[in-house]
Amino acid sequence: MTDSAADRVYADVKEQILTSALRGGDLISEGEIADRCNVSRTPVREAFLRLAAEGWMRLYPKRGAFIVPVSDREARDVLDARVLIESHAVRSVVGRPEELADLGRALADNLERHRNADLSEFAVLDAEFHQLIVAAGDNALLADMYVSLGERHRRMTTTRLHRGGAVADQIFADHEALAATIAAGDADEFASGLAAHLSGVHDIPGGPR
Structure with missing residues (x-):
């Protein structure tokens, strides 16, 4: 009991x-x-x-x-790890056309569900968007490592959303742009776009290391 x-x-x-x-x-x-x-x-x-x-x-x-608040060091460490893992996943999937197309459809569905979500659901969908990318990389070890970041990622995003402003709109627009670079098979553009997205959303000066 x-x-x-x-x-x-x-x-x-x-x-x-x-x-x-x-x-x-x-x-x-x-x-x-x-x-x-x-x-x-x-x-x-x-x-x-x-x-x-x-x-x-x-x-x-x-x-x-x-x-315990999220420290600047923790935030930067989480973002660094995310950029490395997600960028690796995209570099892997762009060489597999069928899987790339599947990922594109999954991301489009995720973005559609973003539209009418409340703040808590939006944070969950934000995490799901990035987890879909990592899963498509087909590396079980990296996927498991990314899951361990998921709760910290979700907390950081929810904190930013509760500060108000246009954060949700920024996240949605950035996700659309990231999905477009994946569809185009441009892994380098995705990596730079992801770093800029995370830096902007989480207000990390200079972005991930």
Whole structure:
């Protein structure tokens, strides 16, 4: 019973972090989460320990749990890794016409679903767009590495979307342009376009390294 309750609390709090319902810098207590999830403090404590071990929060005895913000270093590291993996995938798929066409159709479907999505769904679709590209590269090891970046990617995108402005429009326009360079089989243009896209959306001066 305790384990399943801890899993439920873990999933609930982590989803709040990924969707920016809990933002970097927030301080939460075991008591408030226990009340919200209708559980005792024991499973909350277990969930907090797991989230802290994964780097999402820091625990302070008698004070609560501090939601760790995304640091500039972490953001740049995530973007660097994404550029390397996605660019490799595109260089691989452009030499396989049938797979390239399949990817083009999948990206077009993804873009169509972007149009009427709310902010949370938009962030999920954004992650899916890039995961489709990596999957098309047909390298299981790199695909697994990319999945490990997915939650951080989603959190970063959701954070930017919640700041308002025209970020969603920028992402959509950039995705259309990236899909076009893939359809044209221009891997070099994709790589430079992706770096510019990530730098602009996530406000990283100078872009990925």
